Amino acid sequence: MAVKIFIATDQLDSVLEKLATKIDLWIPALLKEDKSGPTGFIPYEPGKSPVFERQTTLPTKKLLLPQVETLLRFEYKKDPEGGSTSSIVVDDARQVRPTLVFGARSCDVRALITMDRVFSQGPYVDPYYVERRKNTFFATLVCEQNDSKCFCSSVGGGPADMEGSHLKIVKLDEGYVVEALTKEAGSLLEGLGEAVDKAKDTKAGKIVKEASKRIVGDLDTKGCAEAFRNRFAQNDFWVQMVSQCLSCGVCTYVCPTCYCFTITDETQNLKGERMRSWDSCMFSQYTLEASGHNPRPTKLERYRNRVGHKFSYIPEKYEGILGCCGCGRCIRSCPVTIDIRQVVGNLKENSNEQ
Amino acid sequence: MLETDRNQLHKLVEEALPELDMVIGWGQSTDSFQTTPVFVRDAKQISQLTLGPFCSQNLTGYLVKPPALDAAPKEGAKPIGICVKGCDSRSLVALIQEKFLTRERVRIFGIPCRGTVDWNKVGKLVDLSNVKSATVEEDVLVVDDSQTTHRIKLEEVLARKCYGCRYPNPLIQDVTIGEPATPRSTSIESSYRDVDRLDAKPLEERLDFWQSELDRCIRCYACRNACPLCVCQDKCIIESREPRWLTQRVGIPEKFLFHFIHAMHLAGRCTGCGECERACPMDIPVTLIKEKLNKIMEERLGYSAGLDVEAVPPLLTFNPGDTEI
Numbered sequence: 124m125a126v127k128i129f130i131a132t133d134q135l136d137s138v139l140e141k142l143a144t145k146i147d148l149w150i151p152a153l154l155k156e157d158k159s160g161p162t163g164f165i166p167y168e169p170g171k172s173p174v175f176e177r178q179t180t181l182p183t184k185k186l187l188l189p190q191v192e193t194l195l196r197f198e199y200k201k202d203p204e205g206g207s208t209s210s211i212v213v214d215d216a217r218q219v220r221p222t223l224v225f226g227a228r229s230c231d232v233r234a235l236i237t238m239d240r241v242f243s244q245g246p247y248v249d250p251y252y253v254e255r256r257k258n259t260f261f262a263t264l265v266c267e268q269n270d271s272k273c274f275c276s277s278v279g280g281g282p283a284d285m286e287g288s289h290l291k292i293v294k295l296d297e298g299y300v301v302e303a304l305t306k307e308a309g310s311l312l313e314g315l316g317e318a319v320d321k322a323k324d325t326k327a328g329k330i331v332k333e334a335s336k337r338i339v340g341d342l343d344t345k346g347c348a349e350a351f352r353n354r355f356a357q358n359d360f361w362v363q364m365v366s367q368c369l370s371c372g373v374c375t376y377v378c379p380t381c382y383c384f385t386i387t388d389e390t391q392n393l394k395g396e397r398m399r400s401w402d403s404c405m406f407s408q409y410t411l412e413a414s415g416h417n418p419r420p421t422k423l424e425r426y427r428n429r430v431g432h433k434f435s436y437i438p439e440k441y442e443g444i445l446g447c448c449g450c451g452r453c454i455r456s457c458p459v460t461i462d463i464r465q466v467v468g469n470l471k472e473n474s475n476e477q
Numbered sequence: 478m479l480e481t482d483r484n485q486l487h488k489l490v491e492e493a494l495p496e497l498d499m500v501i502g503w504g505q506s507t508d509s510f511q512t513t514p515v516f517v518r519d520a521k522q523i524s525q526l527t528l529g530p531f532c533s534q535n536l537t538g539y540l541v542k543p544p545a546l547d548a549a550p551k552e553g554a555k556p557i558g559i560c561v562k563g564c565d566s567r568s569l570v571a572l573i574q575e576k577f578l579t580r581e582r583v584r585i586f587g588i589p590c591r592g593t594v595d596w597n598k599v600g601k602l603v604d605l606s607n608v609k610s611a612t613v614e615e616d617v618l619v620v621d622d623s624q625t626t627h628r629i630k631l632e633e634v635l636a637r638k639c640y641g642c643r644y645p646n647p648l649i650q651d652v653t654i655g656e657p658a659t660p661r662s663t664s665i666e667s668s669y670r671d672v673d674r675l676d677a678k679p680l681e682e683r684l685d686f687w688q689s690e691l692d693r694c695i696r697c698y699a700c701r702n703a704c705p706l707c708v709c710q711d712k713c714i715i716e717s718r719e720p721r722w723l724t725q726r727v728g729i730p731e732k733f734l735f736h737f738i739h740a741m742h743l744a745g746r747c748t749g750c751g752e753c754e755r756a757c758p759m760d761i762p763v764t765l766i767k768e769k770l771n772k773i774m775e776e777r778l779g780y781s782a783g784l785d786v787e788a789v790p791p792l793l794t795f796n797p798g799d800t801e802i
Contacts, residue, residue, distance in 0.1 A: 155693065155760060157760070159597065159600040160597075180758060190695070191726050367513055369538075370542075370702055373697045376696075376697045385725070389721075389725070406716060407711035408718060456699075458534070458699050
């Protein structure tokens with residue numbers, strides 16, 4: 124029997140406060156004192172109310188892949204006897220604590236299926252990611268707020284998709300029904316909230332059923348990998364699709380699935396840190412080679428790579444999964460309103476024309 | 478009125494297109510209310526062109542940012558047509574002043590502007606997630622979210638820059654579409670109200686303000702790339718890896734440094750088009766930093782960028798006999 128609790132709306136803060144004593148707790152919240160302003164995930168603090176009414180501006184990505192992280196610290200030590208010889212002391216800076224994200228959405232969690240394939244299922248296993256992934260739990264809202272930019276159902280997800288989630292949250296008018304989906308998550312709920320009565324359980328069941336039936340988005344991604352290959356060298360197509368691109372990094376930074384990173388050593392005197400930070404295929408430095416040659420010199424090649432990576436290279440490499448979770452954030456945040464659905468949708472039309 | 482203006486724009490573009498390489502203008506995006514830049518090369522595309530308070534993007538950056546266009550014209554190359562509002566025309570003037578373009582290279586479709594809509598402000602009044610349509614009726618924005626029809630005064634939801642706008646009518650153009658607009662501001666004082674309001678606060682408060690605002694920055698560089706005068710492009714000091722001037726870290730000091738480098742590189746060049754602020758996904762008032770610099774330029778040097786093609790920007794020249802500095 125799965126553990127299931129009810130949290131009345133006015134009890135939410137006290138329940139979260141108790142939960143925060145068991146585990147590091149993150150919630151979706153306003154990043155500016157403005158109810159329609161930008162939102163993102165922040166560590167819970169008593170009195171801070173979660174924003175469940177709309178999707179966050181920034182996804183949960185940074186919890187698993189921080190924008191900047193120290194991979195290791197190093198220090199050169201000179202040998203007083205040995206003249207020019209020196210040794211290097213390396214210190215792994217990892218510190219991972221169990222964390223619960225309370226109020227993620229299925230699109231955010233769906234993105235992890237792609238990330239997991241890249242970081243944890245070989246051939247190269249990323250210990251930093253793997254350890255954080257093992258220690259991060261997701262309490263996911265059954266989503267009722269999809270808007271005109273959402274298309275989760277088109278990329279294999281859906282508003283009630285719980286794949287990869289540990290707890291399910293259903294919002295009722297009077298509060299929240301929270302159900303553990305794993306044994307470990309069940310223990311987190313111990314001693315919290317109230318029992319769920321029959322009426323509430325039925326109501327929650329109905330909401331989940333309706334959300335499961337809802338089809339969000341009408342992008343047809345079937346055959347897009349092949350269609351992309353056919354379009355690859357059609358310069359006119361890319362000029363037509365993305366001439367308005369500014370080559371900024373918004374779409375990649377708000378994307379829950381974009382995982383590209385760069386590694387740099389930042390050193391002062393004899394001490395330094397090796398850091399990993401988000402990179403963006405929209406930036407020229409991303410593919411700049413040591414010779415000075417850049418195989419993707421303009422935004423056309425860069426945007427083409429973004430589409431190809433998500434809808435062709437990833438599905439071909441990883442058994443059909445897409446590099447897109449359909450959250451629509453790139454569409455909402457683009458300063459020139461580029462819609463990736465339009466580009467992907469057009470890949471197929473007359474794809475062999477030229 | 479909008480309908481008449483749009484028809485006039487279509488007619489003028491249709492007449493001019495055979496002599497032009499392309500016309501850059503605004504068109505409907507996949508969204509029911511946001512516009513997206515369109516590059517009209519074919520007469521069939523002309524019907525996509527639109528104008529009015531939704532046309533927020535400043536398109537002049539495309540003239541100098543490849544590869545949509547060839548900035549260095551080949552022998553016999555046709556001019557490029559571009560639609561500009563008052564503020565956009567100032568960026569064009571600045572680009573010509575700095576010799577990124579020649580005046581002959583562009584055919585300018587000037588559009589007197591009554592202000593552009595800031596959708597973040599509309600979002601405070603209407604839930605934008607389910608908007609079915611948005612239209613403008615005279616000075617009212619009509620938003621239909623399938624349940625209710627909201628009627629909002631345009632004056633309440635304009636971009637911040639519009640309230641201090643002294644130049645709603647293009648300063649440089651070949652043709653004008655529609656009637657001239659009345660400036661909302663006619664003085665330095667009323668153009669820099671937001672700067673004065675912040676300047677009136679004690680230093681600590683100002684520091685707190687900028688720290689909390691810039692803390693949200695995700696270093697996506699949308700502000701930089703949307704700026705028509707950020708002309709260094711892929712050679713930007715912020716990203717240069719050899720030498721590496723700035724760390725990859727994302728603490729407030731690094732964000733501060735980025736935004737102040739951006740602003741300082743625009744000192745005496747920024748025309749206040751507000752693209753940096755509009756492009757910001759995190760709602761940071763980044764144009765305000767440049768407005769402060771613009772105010773200093775006006776007060777100390779009597780110079781305002783992008784007004785006169787012949788003028789020499791004071792920071793792009795020097796006088797060896799100057800005793801004031």
